[in-house]
Amino acid sequence: MAEFYDPKTIEEKFYKICEERGYFEIDGNKNIQEDNKTFCIMMPPPNVTGVLHIGHALTFTLQDIITRYKRMDGYKTLWQPGLDHAGIATQNVVEKQLLASGITKEQIGREEFLKKTWEWKEKSGGQIVYQMRRLGITPAWSRERFTMDEGLKNAVRKAFVSLYNKGLIIRGNYMVNWCTHDGALSDVEVEHKANKGKLYHLRYFLCENSSSNHSQIGGEADLGVAQNFASADRINNSSSEQNSNSAKDASKRPYIVVATTRPETYFGDTAVMVNPNDERYKDLIGKFVELPLLGRKIKIIADEHVDMSFGTGCVKVTPAHDTNDYEVGNRHNLEFITIFDEKGILNEHCGEFKGLERLEARDKIAGKLESKGFVEKIEDYENQVGYCYRCKNVVEPYISKQWFVKSEIADEAIKSVNEGGAKFYPSHWINSFNAWMRELKDWCISRQLWWGHRIPVFYCECGHEWADESEKPLKCPKCGGDKFTQDPDVLDTWFSSGLWPFSTLGWGNGNALKNEKWLESDLSEFYPNSMLITGFDILFFWVARMMFQSNNALGELPFKDIYLHALVKDKDGKKMSKSSGNIIDPLDMIDEYSADILRFTLTILCAQGRDVRMSDEQMVLSRNFTNKLYNATKFLRMNVDKFSDLDENAVHTELGKYILNRFKIAINETRKALDSYRFNDAADRVYKFLWDEFCDWGIELSKADKSAISELGSIFKESMKLLSPFMPFISEYLYHELSGTNLENSTSIMISKYPKASKIDEAIISKFELIIEAIISIRRAKATIDQGNAKISKAFIKLNSNLDIANYLNFIKLLAKCENVEITKDIIPNSARDVSENLESFIPLAGMDTTAIIARLNSQKSKLEKEIAKLENMLNNEKFVANAPESVLKTNQEGLATAKAKFEKVCSELESLENI
Template identity: 70%
Template sequence: MAEFYDPKQIEDKFYKICEERGYFEIDGNKEIIEQNKNGKDKTFCIMMPPPNVTGVLHIGHALTFTLQDIMTRYKRMDGYKTLYQPGLDHAGIATQNVVEKQLLVQGVKKEDIGRDEFVKKVWEWKEQSGGSIVHQMRKLGITPVWSRERFTMDEGLKKAVKKAFVNLYNKGIIERNNYMINWCTHDGALSDIEVEHKEHKGKLYHLKYYFKDSDEYIVLATTRPETYFGDSAVMVNPSDERYTNLIGKKVVLPIINREIEIIADEYVDMEFGTGIVKVTPAHDLNDYEVGKRHNLEFITIFDEKGILNNECGKFAGLERLEARDIIVEELSKLGNVEKIEDYTNQVGYCYRCKNVVEPYISKQWFVKSEIADNAIKMVNEGGATFYPAHWINSFNAWMRELRDWCISRQLWWGHQIPVFYCDDCGHIWADEEDKPECCPKCQSKNFHQDPDVLDTWFSSGLWPISTLGWGNGEALKGEKWFENDLKEFYPNTMLITGFDILFFWVARMMFQSKNAVEKLPFKDIYLHALVKDKDGNKMSKSKGNVIDPLNMINEYSADILRFTLALLAVQGRDIRLSDEKLLQVRNFTNKLYNAHKYLLLKRDTFVDLKDCEMKTNLGKYLESRFQICVNEVRKNIDEYRFNDAANTIYKFLWDEFCDWGIELSKANSDSVAELGAIFKESMKLLSPFMPFLSEYLYHELSGTSLENSTSIMVSKYPKVKEVDEDTQNLFNVVIESIIAVRRAKAAVDLGNSKIDKAFVKLNDNLDINLDDYTRYINLLAKCDSISFVDKKIDNSVVDVSENLSVFIPLDGIDTSAIKTRLNSQKTKLEKEIAKLENMLNNEKFVANAPKEVIQTNKDGLNSAKEKLQKVESELRSFG
């Protein structure tokens, strides 16, 4: 037997065996399914949030997949038909950016090779990157149905996307229109949630606009002076008495000499700048609304790449941000700049390429916000439950403010919008066919398809249904596994994902799936928090604190990483991952390994717990404690309290089983075999959290190996049995006696020494007999003789606990040094108490000191008084 458990020799091997046997499949646990179905199949379905094929997984993915796999393994062992659906997302913008950069390194632009050849390059990258991601998942030990792995651009999902688009188009929920949108000059159109707003330290430019044929002027402030070419008005607040006389007058834009009118609108913040603002309806979201209210001209001043056009006079051809300083310099020469100040504001950036996003009027495809109405209503009528519960408030707040969703993207990689334009009659139609035969209106074969692709989230919003075969058409014909999927596994049982994609993905799945099949996609939605570093900092490459899950697995093990993440997964609280916590769990695995080495001494006598009637009192006690543990673990998993479930297992195995059960068994060797049976069953309880170590220890204690026997991952998860309350109560008092004797010994500096005798007086209300249990107390308290008495023992050190008192005679014990130490502690504590009381009785101190300082002193005073009482009690025990 190895001295230590080596996960590197076990984890990959065990994973491969279990996968090859089909344990991850829907019916991989068919024996338990048959035993538990009671005339009806129980099903469990959970969807993997499909990772983007743009690189490797981060530690947040590891948390998501760990929690999903814990639920899947738990349900599988509980007799459910389980579908843990794996897959990958094509990630339009991100993936195209990666491949474009790869080509540019070779000196090639995508336009040089054309759309078809570029898309081939992206598919090549997908195969490479997707393989790396799946490798990481396998190393983590997750158990999805790999045979059903999907990709958001596989043939079946392509058909589902087209079907969803055409349905929405025909209902009038999808339309093409000129709206102001978020525009990235590199990546094109973005939805609101694809824009990251960050603090930006820039400048506030105070510009002079002169009245026509006059030396008089007004001053207005702007952070984007280059946009003044698109101004179609100047605006003041109608309540601003400073400027009411200016309303209706005209000023002249410098350089280009275009006249614009001064208008009034309550939108103007009279406290911002000078209280006068420029109105650029084509390049500012708020000005866009003002422009519509006042019928202003919408003047576009740069193209889709951010290049200034002829509206900007001699500055045409410059990139909009690069032109800023050049334009300001020219305005300064002309005397149109009054001053420039440092200014900090929020600026929007593209979430992928980090380019500054521009408000831009563009003709795009939109999903109308009304698509979400029914989903919002159903959620708030109890159709879905959030964990933690407060996330429903965020969901409602965002959904009710939902704007029309821009779904067209100016990319080559993605689902090309299934809309066709007839070049002869001008008819526009949506079609599920890749290549329609002709225009449905004039039958012309002269037509073309919209070149844009759909927003990535449009396809991933269909994930709960498209992966189950909805809309897949003929693409999966002959694949019997999907024929009844919607009936069996929809709605999905639950969703587990990070809260940061609540609006990117979760909300979109809610209204996309509801619209397609008239049911919300899942009942329970568990949103976990972020994984941060040990100091609570968000992980980022710039900070150098990013954690690669593969590194953690290689250094510790998949089991240790999984269990650590589960221990830290408190609902609604960020996870602080540290080496200290991982080392704590490593120590736990060592504890379990050493426990199994001890239990192996009696392996030949082990039986399964389900067939085992405990004969020893210690066996009955630990089985009762185990049943309580099982009950708590099940309850916590069912409520998605993963940290509480893991912590319950940890405490039972470390504290109750190893620290007490094994040590107590040394006083009764007959109980070791029974403890072995309990330990084996506890490995099943641990299995969803630590699948490899639990498997290994179970087979070691069974005298088998995974290679020649069934895995515990497809055995029954422990169920709660009757608890032996009487035996449990007896052993609780035995353990309390041991602890009390140890404390009493420590009071006379005999903590590690064996003593001749000790006396235990049970409280009068305790009607039990511990005569048959003295061997346990003697062994663990290191005492030759324990006697039970009904009165106090004079001249002894005393320890009083909840149910009993312990007396250790002082005969022959030199207590002078102990008394000296205790008196010294007493003097020190009395001084501390006097000092703190004086401070707290000082009215001036109490009036001026911070509340935290006052409370700290109060807490210190109470603590010192408690310690003094204990010291005085110990001194009294010495006479």
């Protein structure tokens, strides 16, 4: 063997061999498959525009571990891979490429644009697939799907038509989240971030017939109080000519004050609102105010929606551009005035500001209002603003005709989950699922894009509208004519990915399945999927939608178990971001360390419900583990050329039996952890067996019984199968090194049986645990007399049990470095002594030069005496005790108890030495 393990020469070669042999496919483990055992898991399809990030690396690592485990455990296994067409992201990429050449998509038209998008996808898309291979994951690559392949296009149309015909998909004018670049967005596609802006307090002057002496109305007495909104994203509409109100005129007229973070929106106000129970404003209900600059009159209305204790208790109402005001507008039958177009350009309702972009117009509008005396004050203000999750543009509430999936689609899925149809890991995620699903709003599924699944709804000139599963229907089903058009919008990307658990198995794929490697029988064999593993951050983007779409289409939830892992953060627990400069690139980690090391580090840190904190220090620890395994293999090979497969009946030495039984315990505990998705516990258990139990004890003990090395080698070789799902490459390499073979001419361990444990022999374990305890005890006793690394002539062991370890003293003598070890029933006087749980050990001191040891112990005794005196004085001081915090008193009390215990031990040791 080489001096060091070189993963760069192994990982790519081994991966290619295993993939070419078809090991990743559903029949790759056919030689070990057991009847009626199937396992299916879906890869969350990454965006075709994406690159591998550390969150992907964790998801794919955990999915690969469970898939490899099930494959080795005799399951017919499908890990379904694929890519998402990523409507907004992909269209943005191609649009930018065109713009770089001075071309817009509108100039080349829809068909040519889609052609160029497909060209980009085939040429540049899917870079992440190569990167996933670098990580060593094993999905059935031959079955890779794309959310816009022909089969999935058919499935999307079938699902849409079914929901449309059931009345669960409708179209109408609703208020939606609107990005002026990317169009309509669902709620979960809006990212809310803190924004440092301004709060503009605007004066709305009462019309002459609305005059009042009410003390809350501003004027010369300047009594108006600014209304401060919690909802800062208000938009207002209005139309009419600018009036002649001037600052001079304004100062003489009564007014009320409202506030907005977006002064450009007041043009859309169609009412001012107060609470009907607010005594301050009862006289004003039904009266009118004038909109600044425009002079358009709007009515003061009453609604219990208004919080009387907040600000002045007066709020402005902009029904067409604010989510809350939209509901108020419907209740009070207010006018809905839209003040800008789909691109955010102000329209004719905005007077002289028509043609300006909404955000660019803000300062100009505020300046004009201020110059005319309509601004009470302007304050710095921090609020939450919604941004498009793709282009980061500020999102507006906007009324638009869109397609929606009605919220009742989720009713059955919610019921099934809460009746135990699916289980969350960690379990607390069901609370988040319920909270979100039970407040579910109608889902906006139409997108104003060209790249994506075209909405399969057609409009005939005869007035008929219908949804059709055909990509190009021949005639109108009502009039038989061919004068019809298709809806121009495409579906939200999450609509198609919501079908992923079953559309990829052939559901609705139709003729596209002909001559393909996947069959219709996949649906009956692999649906529902066995489980899902993904990040908690897409619980509502993807997981919830799969659940209600799958349940609606097939009447059954798509998976039984849902494992949601936490975020991967940096070593200080901070979220990774480009701006923070703490992003960890998984490919850099693979290049520097190895795929095995990255996988193992992510796994052993991934405790359920806790964030993963990555660091170079953790990677180094995993690298040390691989070095330990490599050196263990070198030691075994130095003594035995090659090792046979493990045969329990062929293990005859006592040491071999002990290590075998420790291995059995590790198998059981690893399996138990994997079966309950405690991936970190599983990795930790394998680590402890290989490092602590096998290397630190098994190999060391074998130096006292070399006849056991051949048995230990067979056990270690079998343990590489236990490690294989976590570290597939080094485990494969070391397995073949121990077998005297290589992967090129033999079968991979990835399709061999995962270890199973037979009955455990507790007696042999108890004996060797006592042997190890004796070794540790003697070592501790030696350390007290500065003989830690020295070989001593004799030690005694006094056992507290009836176990007979007389035949095992050779292990103790070698590892405790004693020429002789004797079992005794008596306390040996004049000895260095150590007491442990099941035994005591003694090292006779006669004949030893103990001068230096006595001097050291006396020095310790003196320091402890001073420490004890100091602590006792403090604790006996009534003033100190009365004034000191309880935590300080507790610390001092514990310190005193520890010092006294050490003092007694030092005195005991001194007494033993001085009595020699």
